[in-house]
Amino acid sequence: MQTRSDARKRLTRMAASAVAITAILGATPPLAAQSVPTFTENFKNIKLLAAQGTGYYVNFKEPFGQQCMYDVAYISAEKKGLYATLLAAHLAGKRIHRVSYQQPGGNGAICNLDQVELDAG
Numbered sequence: 001m002q003t004r005s006d007a008r009k010r011l012t013r014m015a016a017s018a019v020a021i022t023a024i025l026g027a028t029p030p031l032a033a034q035s036v037p038t039f040t041e042n043f044k045n046i047k048l049l050a051a052q053g054t055g056y057y058v059n060f061k062e063p064f065g066q067q068c069m070y071d072v073a074y075i076s077a078e079k080k081g082l083y084a085t086l087l088a089a090h091l092a093g094k095r096i097h098r099v100s101y102q103q104p105g106g107n108g109a110i111c112n113l114d115q116v117e118l119d120a121g
Contacts, residue, residue, distance in 0.1 A: 036102045039065060040115075045061040045096070046058060046089060047061045054077040055075060057072040057075060069110045069111070074112050082114075085116045098115070098116075
């Protein structure tokens with residue numbers, strides 16, 4: 001038969017285990033909160049600029065350092081300012097000074113454009 005003292009010890013061990021599990025889970029960020037690799041590169045010339053459905057994509061004459069699926073960087077519909085900047089550069093014959101992109105799936109996966117800067121000259 002279990003005594004009150006034994007029950008308290010068991011309850012204390014269970015509480016300590018629960019605290020330890022909570023601490024471990026709290027220290028591990030959820031998958032959505034984990035950082036996505038971002039890459040920044042300079043001096044790109046637009047080879048192809050296109051729209052597909054509600055999104056856009058771009059291909060540069062100079063390849064990215066990372067292998068992007070289909071050799072393009074995608075631009076989501078909510079970031080159409082990036083597309084407008086690329087279109088302005090393309091129409092003016094300007095090169096891209098700096099471009100940043102994310103690749104959540106790792107090398108060889110889809111690249112998502114995150115930032116574009118134009119050359120001033």
